[in-house]
Amino acid sequence: MPPASSSSTVQRSPRVLLRGPLRDLPRRLRAWVDRDGDGDVSDDVEDGARAAREHLEPVARVGYALSGLLHVLIGALAVRLAVGVQGGTADQGGALAAVASTPGGQVLLWAASAALAALALWHLVDGALELRWRQRGAGVKDLAKGVVYSAVVVTAVTYAAGGHTDTEDTSDDVTEQLMENLAGTVAVAAAGLAVFAVGAYHVVKGVRRRFREDLRLPEGPGRLGVDVAGVVGYAAKGLALCVVGVLFVVAAVTNDPREAGGLDAALRALLLLPAGSVLLGCVGAGFAAYGVYAVVRARLGHL
DSSP states (O other): OOOGGGHHHHSOOHHHHHHHHHHHHHHHHHHHHOTTOSSOHHHHHHHHHHHHHHHHHHHHHHHHHHHHHHHHHHHHHHHHHHTTOOSSOSSHHHHHHHHHTSTTHHHHHHHHHHHHHHHHHHHHHHHHHHHHTTOHHHHHHHHHHHHHHHHHHHHHHHHHTTOOOOHHHHHHHHHHHHTTSHHHHHHHHHHHHHHHHHHHHHHHHHHTTGGGGGBOOOSSHHHHHHHHHHHHHHHHHHHHHHHHHHHHHHHHHHTOGGGOOOHHHHHHHHTTSTTHHHHHHHHHHHHHHHHHHHHHHHHHBOO
């Protein structure tokens, strides 16, 4: 008759049963990644990332074209505001809300969200690869673009699901929380200066036509049209971003979070300037021009 203790050797605990497979899991994962069996996993990961980027690029180009169309809608909303029509916001939220309100708009937003997500992921993968290749400036720039497009995806999904967002309220809330102490106030001012620098870069890139390096300009009459759209578009978008940066700096200096704001607040601030409605109308037309340029770049240029 077998000893009573032998039953314990048959009925093992789940922890004992899983210990062996789990212990072997890292080796199995490494073997799966190391397809060529040379023991260098980093090269295999890089090859996989490059393959993923290549497969994502066609859909990412669609996403970039859609971001251009969003700029056209923002431009139209800005012109609408310039002529005195109130209601809605002249920013990405307002543009997405306008799409959602059309027949079949939510379905379109789901499709747009997928394409924009591919664009965000493409930039994140590209940035990671550039950092690995020690191209730090380009890598950080692509990673930042990936984060920005990821935020656009979140907003697009929100509207596609029937919800809505208030960019200005969110900006005020975040700024108010940051400005509860000195370090946060300094961070708000630094963020404003960074946004202002990005805006100034856009203006310089447009005026000096540096955007020509990003795409293969077509020959013929279309070349001039793309050139004009690039100059006007980059300058207008850069001006709006500079105003956004100034609003954040003013909020930090005056210790008033309500002074901060996003794109809609910046465009409305232009109305307070002399001939503000004319200036806002020009900036709105510039946003639309940038959108046209972005659609062309999605087809002919680098993302």
